[in-house]
Amino acid sequence: MPGPSDQVKALLRAHASGDEDLFYSVALQLAAQSARRGHSKVALELRDLIDKSRSKQVPRGQPTPIGSPRGELSELLAITYPDEGLSQMVLSDEISATLGRVIHEQRQSDQLLRHGFVPAHRLLLTGSPGTGKSLTAAALAHELSLPLMTIRLDGVMSRFLGESASKLRLIFDEVARRRAVYLFDEFDALGSDRGATNDIGEARRILNSFLLFLDEAPSESVLIAATNHMSLLDPALFRRFDALVRYALPGRAQAVSVIRRRLASMDSSQINWNAVASETHDLSHADLVKAAERAAKDAILAGGSTIDTPLLLSALAARRKPSID
Known part of the structure; x- marks a missing residue:
């Protein structure tokens, strides 16, 4: 750094x-x-x-224009310009409040810095797969009119001694040089407990380097680490983040909201929503969206635009089959 x-x-x-x-x-x-x-x-x-x-x-509402990563960085970072914000997500009140505060602090960063305070810019998102962690990073980028830089951890992790830490330095140099939202997805691959019995010296060096770079990261960029396995993370990581956001599977009301939103262009007047709500347990946001899409496609391919209760229940049941990814 x-x-x-x-x-x-x-x-x-x-x-x-x-x-x-x-x-x-x-x-x-x-x-x-x-x-x-x-x-x-x-x-x-x-x-x-x-x-x-x-x-x-x-101007607000437009992403900060930057060139695509070049050279070695092109193998470490993927750039996108998300076009959907938090209003397109179904979130709990607690998560909405936390993310809203981060956005407010970022937008008012000048005022905070004038008084010697740094806006929240380092977030740790944890929860089961498909609960909205990666979508949150994209939505924050949209809300802040910033590009989303997704770190390719498979490109960072190397079997060669010292090479991974050098790649991390390249990424954090870019964090300091280019304002954006940076997403470290599947972060447990990088931030696993240094005291784990199967740990090796190189993994410890990588994590130590990350902690150092994270401490020095400028507040103009937002850094987001997302993990499905918080229990695997090194305890030293938690105090480095400004906010810990925990994602859970949606409750019945949330699940119905997710499905309704995805079926907004279809005729859903024939659906018994109470019956549907009772069959949404153990399904993630992503599962619910996929089920809604399947039901909509089946209706369209059958020559109509109306979705009834059996059609939607069948799609929900299909998401629970192990053969469905």
Whole structure:
């Protein structure tokens, strides 16, 4: 992770090359680091200078335009521009409140930094597969008008000594250089307990490097780690995150909302929703969406647009078969 001297050099290089986006990105990092170290006056002065010198802003509602990752980074990061926000998701009140606070703090980051506080920018999402963790990362990117950078952990993990930590450094250098939402999906592959009996020295070095990089990550970017197996994570990770968001399988009311939303373009007036609700247990958000899609397709292929209760119940039952992925 670049230190202050590296950032000063980066400022000069950006100025010399005329890269205005990079120049302001590095300047914002310096201001954030000053705030984290308690130098609120310096952070405030830097922010004021940045605000005064900035000639244009990216309009809200549009993703920050950045080029696709190149070179080795192209094997480590996948970039997308999500077009659906939190309003398209069915979330519990608790999760909605937590994510809403993160968005509010990010949007008001200037105000927080002026007083020496850093906005929430490191989130740990945990829960069963298909409960909405990856969708949350995409929705946050949309809400903040940022691109979503998904880390390819299969590209990060290497059997060669020291290579994985070097790849992590490349990723976190990009975190510092380009503002975005960065998603580490299936994070337990990277953040497993260092005290595990089957652990090896290289895995410990990777996790130690990640912890160091995470501590130094600038607040302009949002870092999200998602895992299906929280029990496998090293305890040292938890205090590094600003918020822990726990996802659960939807209750009956939530499940019906998920299905209704997906079938909005179909005629669902023939559905007995109480009967459907009683058959949604043990199914994830993703399962419910797939079941709704299957029922809709069956109706369309049969020449209509009406979905009845037996059709939807059959689709729900099919999602419980082991042969269905």
